[in-house]
Amino acid sequence: MxxxxxMLFVPGSNTSMVCNAFVYKPDTVMFDLEDSVAISEKDSxxxxxxxxxxxxxxxxxxxxxxxxxxxSPYGLLDLEAVIRAGxxxxxxxxxxxxxxxxxxxxxxxxxxxxxxxKKETKLLAxxxxxxxxxxxxxxxxxxxxxMGIALGAEDFVRDLRTQRTKEGLELSAAxxxxxxxxxxxxxxxxxxxxxxxxxxEGFIRExxxxxxxxxxxxxxxxxxQISTLxxxxxxxxxxxEWALEVIEASEHAKKHGLGVISIDGKMVDAPIIARAKSxxxxxxxxxxxxxxxxx
Amino acid sequence: MADITSCGHAGTLExxxxxxxxxxxxxxxxxxxxxxxxxxxxxxxxxxxxVLEKMNIKAVKVDINDKGALDYVIKARLQTAILRALxxxxxxxxSLL
Numbered sequence: 001m002x003x004x005x006x007m008l009f010v011p012g013s014n015t016s017m018v019c020n021a022f023v024y025k026p027d028t029v030m031f032d033l034e035d036s037v038a039i040s041e042k043d044s045x046x047x048x049x050x051x052x053x054x055x056x057x058x059x060x061x062x063x064x065x066x067x068x069x070x071x072s073p074y075g076l077l078d079l080e081a082v083i084r085a086g087x088x089x090x091x092x093x094x095x096x097x098x099x100x101x102x103x104x105x106x107x108x109x110x111x112x113x114x115x116x117x118k119k120e121t122k123l124l125a126x127x128x129x130x131x132x133x134x135x136x137x138x139x140x141x142x143x144x145x146x147m148g149i150a151l152g153a154e155d156f157v158r159d160l161r162t163q164r165t166k167e168g169l170e171l172s173a174a175x176x177x178x179x180x181x182x183x184x185x186x187x188x189x190x191x192x193x194x195x196x197x198x199x200x201e202g203f204i205r206e207x208x209x210x211x212x213x214x215x216x217x218x219x220x221x222x223x224x225q226i227s228t229l230x231x232x233x234x235x236x237x238x239x240x241e242w243a244l245e246v247i248e249a250s251e252h253a254k255k256h257g258l259g260v261i262s263i264d265g266k267m268v269d270a271p272i273i274a275r276a277k278s279x280x281x282x283x284x285x286x287x288x289x290x291x292x293x294x295x
Numbered sequence: 296m297a298d299i300t301s302c303g304h305a306g307t308l309e310x311x312x313x314x315x316x317x318x319x320x321x322x323x324x325x326x327x328x329x330x331x332x333x334x335x336x337x338x339x340x341x342x343x344x345x346v347l348e349k350m351n352i353k354a355v356k357v358d359i360n361d362k363g364a365l366d367y368v369i370k371a372r373l374q375t376a377i378l379r380a381l382x383x384x385x386x387x388x389x390s391l392l
Contacts, residue, residue: 043375044306047374048368080389
């Protein structure tokens with residue numbers, strides 16, 4: 001099970017962060033060549049990320065790069081660099097339509113073919129507009145390379161002609177729609193950044209909320225947010241005990257040819273058993289449970 | 296051979312970074328200021344020579360002010376400075392980088 005709870009944004013122009021981001025152990029490091037990089041430093045950031053991706057310090061962490069739009073003077077150069085450097089995922093900036101994804105896919109395929117790469121670079125589409133949200137279902141299903149869709153809230157609320165609040169009501173429709181689109185396509189769904197790094201309580205509230213909705217993870221802007229997010233996503237002791245009990249009871253029922261079973265008066269059927277199994281998988285992947293603790 | 300006929304620079308003086316300035320010269324000249332010069336000065340100069348050789352540059356003056364940069368940071372900054380001097384950033388030969 002690959003965890004994608006934390007996706008840490010690292011500006012490609014910030015050398016110190018580029019060199020040290022792996023230390024904080026996010027599930028995915030997301031180097032940014034787009035909004036966080038000044039026009040005058042697009043070339044230097046691109047080369048920095050090109051080399052960082054090939055450095056041994058990033059060999060064991062999933063890497064992603066947010067490239068500039070293909071229609072900009074930088075998008076194709078960014079792609080040339082990061083595909084050659086072996087990035088795992090290309091994050092598309094503002095994805096409004098299926099064509100945005102297919103254009104990026106075609107450009108990547110062309111480069112992979114040119115360099116004889118056997119690696120199939122994955123795509124992550126950032127949904128940052130009302131049009132993108134409306135098209136999310138089609139976008140999520142348009143490419144086998146697409147591993148997820150992500151909400152980009154700042155641009156989205158601007159498009160909605162409103163602003164972000166701590167309560168997040170302005171994002172509720174987009175979050176639900178993006179999550180449904182991702183689940184229907186069986187790909188990952190990622191929530192937007194929580195930019196007020198000093199508001200830990202607000203961050204905890206938001207992560208708890210988006211985890212409850214079903215998001216796989218969240219983009220982060222500060223390494224300090226990683227451990228908090230991971231601990232919220234890790235199953236609790238009670239959840240693990242419940243899951244183990246469900247699995248044990250279902251195995252017992254199967255062995256003795258019993259039909260529907262119940263635990264504490266609650267019916268346990270296939271979806272409950274599947275959920276229990278995923279709790280155990282997540283517990284193991286999160287490191288809160290040993291690989292053989294359920295044997 | 297790529298001729299360096301104008302100046303180029305890249306990088307910053309922030310920690311973990313390096314500021315590199317290059318300018319035309321008759322041969323290869325490397326000037327290094329680094330807090331870790333005693334330990335890694337020779338390695339940094341060897342890395343600079345390796346980058347220049349790969350990019351086929353036979354004559355250039357390279358001023359390096361290192362603030363504890365990793366090897367790949369020095370490489371990226373030097374290549375950026377060279378591509379800027381060559382005004383070649385929009386069509387780099389990736390096989391040389």
